[in-house]
Amino acid sequence: MVKVSIDARQMHYTPLNQVIRQAVAAGATEIEIDHVMGQRFIADGLRGDVTITIHGVPGGDLGMFMSGPTCIVHGNCEHAPGNTMDAGKIIIHGSAGDAVAHSMRGGKIFVRDDIGYRGGIHMKQYLEKRPILVIGGSARAFLGEYMAGGLILILGRKTGRPAIDRGLGSGIHGGKIVIRGGLDEINLGVGATVSELPDSEMTEIIPLIREFSGYFGLEGEEFLNDRYLRITPASARPFASKYSWEV
Amino acid sequence: MSIGSVPLRYKITVDHDQCMLCGRCVESCPYGVFRIDREKIHVNSRVCVACHRCIAMCPRDAIDLTERPVDYRSHPLWTPQVRESIYNQARSGKILLSGMGNAMDYPVIFDRLVLDACQVTNPSIDPLREPMELRTYIGKKPSKLEFQKVNGDMVLKTSLSPNLMLETPIMIGHMSYGAISLNAQQSLARAVKEIGTYMGTGEGGLHESIYPYQDHMIVQVASGRFGVDINYLERGAAIEIKIGQGAKPGLGGHLPGEKICADVSSTRMIPEGSDAISPAPHHDIYSIEDLKQLVLSLKEAIEWKKPVFVKIAAVHNSAAIAAGIARSGADAVVIDGFRGGTGAAPRVFRDHVGIPIEAAIASVDAKLRSQGIRNEVSIIASGGIRESPDVAKIIALGADAVYIGTAALVAMGCRVCGTCYRGLCPWGIATQRPDLVARLDPDIASANVMNLIHAWTLELSELMGAAGINSIESLRGNRDRLRGYLLDEGIMRILDVKMVGA
Numbered sequence: 250m251v252k253v254s255i256d257a258r259q260m261h262y263t264p265l266n267q268v269i270r271q272a273v274a275a276g277a278t279e280i281e282i283d284h285v286m287g288q289r290f291i292a293d294g295l296r297g298d299v300t301i302t303i304h305g306v307p308g309g310d311l312g313m314f315m316s317g318p319t320c321i322v323h324g325n326c327e328h329a330p331g332n333t334m335d336a337g338k339i340i341i342h343g344s345a346g347d348a349v350a351h352s353m354r355g356g357k358i359f360v361r362d363d364i365g366y367r368g369g370i371h372m373k374q375y376l377e378k379r380p381i382l383v384i385g386g387s388a389r390a391f392l393g394e395y396m397a398g399g400l401i402l403i404l405g406r407k408t409g410r411p412a413i414d415r416g417l418g419s420g421i422h423g424g425k426i427v428i429r430g431g432l433d434e435i436n437l438g439v440g441a442t443v444s445e446l447p448d449s450e451m452t453e454i455i456p457l458i459r460e461f462s463g464y465f466g467l468e469g470e471e472f473l474n475d476r477y478l479r480i481t482p483a484s485a486r487p488f489a490s491k492y493s494w495e496v
Numbered sequence: 497m498s499i500g501s502v503p504l505r506y507k508i509t510v511d512h513d514q515c516m517l518c519g520r521c522v523e524s525c526p527y528g529v530f531r532i533d534r535e536k537i538h539v540n541s542r543v544c545v546a547c548h549r550c551i552a553m554c555p556r557d558a559i560d561l562t563e564r565p566v567d568y569r570s571h572p573l574w575t576p577q578v579r580e581s582i583y584n585q586a587r588s589g590k591i592l593l594s595g596m597g598n599a600m601d602y603p604v605i606f607d608r609l610v611l612d613a614c615q616v617t618n619p620s621i622d623p624l625r626e627p628m629e630l631r632t633y634i635g636k637k638p639s640k641l642e643f644q645k646v647n648g649d650m651v652l653k654t655s656l657s658p659n660l661m662l663e664t665p666i667m668i669g670h671m672s673y674g675a676i677s678l679n680a681q682q683s684l685a686r687a688v689k690e691i692g693t694y695m696g697t698g699e700g701g702l703h704e705s706i707y708p709y710q711d712h713m714i715v716q717v718a719s720g721r722f723g724v725d726i727n728y729l730e731r732g733a734a735i736e737i738k739i740g741q742g743a744k745p746g747l748g749g750h751l752p753g754e755k756i757c758a759d760v761s762s763t764r765m766i767p768e769g770s771d772a773i774s775p776a777p778h779h780d781i782y783s784i785e786d787l788k789q790l791v792l793s794l795k796e797a798i799e800w801k802k803p804v805f806v807k808i809a810a811v812h813n814s815a816a817i818a819a820g821i822a823r824s825g826a827d828a829v830v831i832d833g834f835r836g837g838t839g840a841a842p843r844v845f846r847d848h849v850g851i852p853i854e855a856a857i858a859s860v861d862a863k864l865r866s867q868g869i870r871n872e873v874s875i876i877a878s879g880g881i882r883e884s885p886d887v888a889k890i891i892a893l894g895a896d897a898v899y900i901g902t903a904a905l906v907a908m909g910c911r912v913c914g915t916c917y918r919g920l921c922p923w924g925i926a927t928q929r930p931d932l933v934a935r936l937d938p939d940i941a942s943a944n945v946m947n948l949i950h951a952w953t954l955e956l957s958e959l960m961g962a963a964g965i966n967s968i969e970s971l972r973g974n975r976d977r978l979r980g981y982l983l984d985e986g987i988m989r990i991l992d993v994k995m996v997g998a
Contacts, residue, residue, distance in 0.1 A: 266796060289789065294726040294797030309789055310780075314726045314797045329780050332793070335725045348780050352721035354765060370779045371720065375765040395775055397766060423770055486771050488750050493590035494917065495581075495843055 253277040258284040262308070266293060273297045273318075287327070292320055309346075312339050315356075328365065331358045336378070340464050344386065353380040353399065361465045362386040362406075366414075367394055372424060374398025383461045390414035393480070394438065397423040402457055404429045404472060412436055418480040422487050426480040427454055429472060437480070440487045446477035499583050503566030503576075506544040510537045514558035521550040521559060526920040526932060545915040549922035552909075581843070594843040595926075596914035597743060597880060597902060598835045605854035605987065606886050610996065612977040613962040621966050623957040629967035630953060632897050634734075635659030635803040635827040637871040657827060658803050660734055662897060663692030664953040665968055666887060668945075669832075669878050669899030670716050670736065670807075672698025674751050674760045674772070675839040675916070676905075677933040678705065680925045683941035684904060685709035690942070691949050694733060696899070699749070699774055701763030702728050714805065717794065719748050720774030722764040726797060735794050736805040737787070737826075739778070742836025742853070742879035744845040745809030748774040755919055757928050784820035791825045803827035810834060810856035810879065811849075815863035821873065822864055828874040830899065831856050835880030837902040839926055840917035853879045854893060858991045861894025861973055884955035893991060894973045907948040908941040 253272040257265050265288050272280055278299055285291070285305030292301055294314040302321045303311075309327045312320050316335040321342070328346035331339050331353050339358045347365035350358050355378035363386035370391065372380045380399035385406045392412055393401050403426070405411030411428050418426050419438025427446055437443055446454070455473060462469025508529055510521075515537055521530040527543045530550065544561070551559050568576045581592055614620040621628070636657035644653045668688055673681050675698060682705060688695045689712045696714045697706075701723020706713060715732030717724050729735060740746065751764075751772035761768040781787050787806065794804050806821045807830035808814065814831055821829045833853025838846065857877045864870040877890045878899035887898050906912065909923040916926035924936030956968075965971050979996040980988045988995060 263796065263800070267799075270799075290793050290796040293793055294729065296726065310793045313793050314724075314729065316726050332780060333721050333724055351779050352724075354721075354725065367779055371775065373766055375761070375767060378765070394779075395773060397770065397773070420773075420775075422773065423767070486753060488771065488773065489752070491591055492593045492842070493584060493588040495584070495592050495594040 250279060251275070251277045252279040252281070255280065255282045256284055257282050257286070257288060257305070260288065262288040262290050266290065266295075269295065269301065273299050285324070289327070292318055312337065315339075326360075331356070331380075331382075334358075334380070342465065347389075349384075350380065350382040350401075353382070354378055355380050357381045357383070357460075359383045359461050359464055360385060364388045364392075367391045369393045369396060369399070369401045369426075371395040371397060372399040372401070374424060381457065383457055384411070385461065385465065387411050387413050391416040391419055391438070393418045393424070393426045393441075394420055396421040396426070396482075399424045400453075400457075401426040402454060402461075403427070404458075404461070417441060418482075420487060421480065421482045422485055423482060428478045428480065429475050430478075431476070432478055432480075440483050441480050442483045443478050443480050446479040450479065451477065499586060502580050502583055503564070503568070504541050505564065506541060506546045507562045507565040508539045508541045508544050508550075509560045509562075510539060511556075511558045511560065512536065514556040516556055516558075518555060520553045520555065524549040524553045524922060526922050526927075526929070527918075545913045545918070546911070547913040547915065547922045548911040592843040593840050593917055594846055594914065595838065595840055595916040596846075596912055597837040598847055599914070600847045602852070604880075605852050605983065605991070606880075606882075606889055608981050608983045609854070609889050609978050609991075609993065610981050611885065611888055611892075611959060611963065612979070614964040618964045620964050621961040623954075623961040626961070626966060628957040628960060629969070630664050630956060632662040632665040632968055633659040634662060634805075634874040634876070634897060636873065639871050658801060659827075660694060660803060661692075662694065664949060664956070665891060665895075665897040666949050666952055667693050667714075667876070667897055667899050668695035668904050669836075669901040670696030670698040670714070670738065671901060671905075672700025672716075672751075673703050673706075673763055674698075674700040674755060674928070676925055677921075677927055677936060678703055678759065679933050679936040679938050680905070680908060680941070681706060682709075683908060683936065683938040684945055685712065686938060686942035687904075687945035687949065688712045690946050691953075693949065696736060697723075697732070699723070699738060699764075700760070701765065702731055703759070703763045707731065717790075718774050719776070719778045720772060722766060722772055722774070725765070729794065729798050732802065734803045734805060734827075735798070736807055736830065737778075737790060737794070738807045739781070739787075740807070740809035740811075740832070741838065742809045742832030742834050742850055743838035744841040745811050745834075745850045746776060747842070747845055748776045750774070750840075755928055760928060784817075784824060787821065787826075788824035795825065805830055805876070807832060807876075807878075809836075809849075810851045810853055812851065814851070814856045815859040818860040818873075818875075819863050819867055819869065822867075822869045823872070826873060828876055828896075829860070830876040830878060831860055832899075833877070833879030836878060837905075838916075853877050853881075853890065855987065855990050857890055857895050858893045858975075862992060865973075884952040885959065887952060888956055888959045888971065889978060891968065891971050892974050892978050893993075896972060903948065904945050907944045908936060909944075 289308035311330040319338040325343035326345035344362040403411040418441030642653040699718035718738040805828040834850030874896040877895035921927040
């Protein structure tokens, strides 16, 4: 195990990423970054088997296009962590802004607390790549909008009201959103349907709850006997009936 | 059925005296116009789309095609097309989809602009004898250069941004694998590599068989982010963020599930048969600041090694938007005019939304110059570039280079039938059906595209030489070499050109 420490105080994101890339190229498996204060694009496009621990608040697009590494954030995140992320993991000990996991294609994101608007928007899956977003708290409007694949699990840990806003799964045409507890139907987006999560699918959720709880030192068992709903597409072809050929 | 059937759009007739019953028309037509029965070719004109494949394949010139053989009562307002759109929507209640570019009879500004030539003074240049500089660099240019003296040598201190080097100011625009066939994309890719220019991937990812040409591919990042991962970004010669498209400004795109075959699904990285929906906006862009963030994130991902373009549709505020793009860190702005082609677009958008490329380029160039930031971005013009004079004129109006799309497809056989969205292109271009794709031979098609770009480049040199210009740089934004012929004063003010005789 090769460990590297970086002090990001007063550092622009480009040199910061250069130092990270150099460390990974030199074989670092653990990188600890202190004094992160709004630097964007940390681990942008980064490959490799490395765990990056971030102390502070990273700026937008943490782990964008990232393919492999794990980022552990001790703090909140700005918008779009995991944007178009390919593989790897982001674990956030706090909350995150809008468009978390935007267009994410693979890997996992765990957010201990809340996220902003448009979380998991247009996540998609292909073959073995299936992105997973787990939110401990609640999410604002348009969670899973245009979702084309993958899984969003939302626990509503503190409030018991995971999806507090409208447009949930609006335009969803693949993948699913799993919600602990209830749901006001009025919050369901266009093209989404809601049903009870069958036991057969609960088996997939349980390990995720355990993994989530493990990261944040929580007693996960408390969630295991709760009621879960699943939101899935009403149609895999939401726009199929909208158009007519000219001739 | 109260409306009844509308008249035939096209009528096919076979000259049975000429016909030798070879059956090539039957084989050629994927729409099922022809059948052979009892020693005679029978025709169902109703399904004809005027793709001309049968006509091109008939060895005896025995096939004839007439457009709109049945007259409606003529009326300047209630044209046959208007009436038939109403019949269609009265039956279906749906949005009408159409193909190719704008089909409305708007005046073409290009055709009301004429180029200059030298007479007596400032003699013209013969490109046969004199070198003509058509090489074009796309990307940021420094506003000034700083040098340092090191051991008596002058060393450049200014760090330069990456640029693309084009041997001719003609590139091929973004047509995705999915919208067009792999054979079509390979043909274009071989042509641009051979010529020393570039082409766009569209939002369809990069198929393995295109990897050998990746140094000439501009990889697109659009709102669906299909096929986008770090490998894709690193393979391209440049990256283009697609905000909008001239054929359907303000809309995203839907590639219907039936076109997502196994291979298309692999490059887009989505399951076979699922709809590929590119939403209208990028979900991480709601302002110029957000655009800047995407531009910078892409640069950061590829370690600032390649230029990043931003493409927008030509709309009312293009100039102000382009000024924002120039400040976003982007290296080039692509403006796609309202005549730009497409595989499928709602007809009302194709025909009614957006502005002509000529006006958009002139105003973008003027705006950037007035703000002193023209060097921050190159300007690429696309949408309705048909011939080399269009290239010369748009460069004189301020563009650095052009993207062609439809013209390159026509070079491969496309007849502009506008039925791309059916996925049955008999020329093997806008289809994924293996037997149809096999009709397009990349050896021949790439040579055709190469010939076209080569011929235009020669014509461009001749036009420049005649105007006494030996470098494309001297043509760029050189409005004095243009005159407006029967253009109104308002348009000429926007274009900043004088009228003929002035």
